[in-house]
Amino acid sequence: MMPHRSYRRVSPEVRSAAVKQVHALTEKLRSESEACRAVAEQIGVHANSVRNWVRAAQDPSVDRxxxxxxxxxxxxxxxxxxxxxxxxxxxxxxxxxxxxxx
Known part of the structure; x- marks a missing residue:
């Protein structure tokens, strides 16, 4: 049986600030993934969560x-x-x- 996971709720303000920080760090670090990991460590969430926030904040008209x-x-x-x-x-x-x- 898998242990129960508890997910921490993150406010929209923190998510928005995290996305801005990722954009700022991406210019200084080697990649967006590295920036996501750094920001995730700072706020105590998984890097994929931060990556998902960044993707959600992108302009929907931008083709992936x-x-x-x-x-x-x-x-x-x-x-x-x-x-x-x-x-x-x-x-x-x-x-x-x-x-x-x-």
Missing amino acids: LDATALRRKVVALQQQLAAATEMNRVLADSLNETRRRT
């Missing part, structure tokens, strides 16, 4: 993409950038040619 989807998105953006760069070069050449004729 896996690594493969991110790579595909990067490739597509690189292709768009290359096309825009080429278009810019063609337009600049055309403008320079027009200036030479006048």
Whole structure:
């Protein structure tokens, strides 16, 4: 028989402060997971709880993409950038040619 778990209730204010602290620490530490662990230790909860609070606080419109989807998105953006760069070069050449004729 498994022992009964007791879960400590954490106020919304503490959760909000924890999420802000994770965001601040993520810039200083190696990863968001490390920041979640550090904050969890400070307030006495499990790191997964803090991670869940961070996820819940994210903008719902932000797509949570896996690594493969991110790579595909990067490739597509690189292709768009290359096309825009080429278009810019063609337009600049055309403008320079027009200036030479006048």
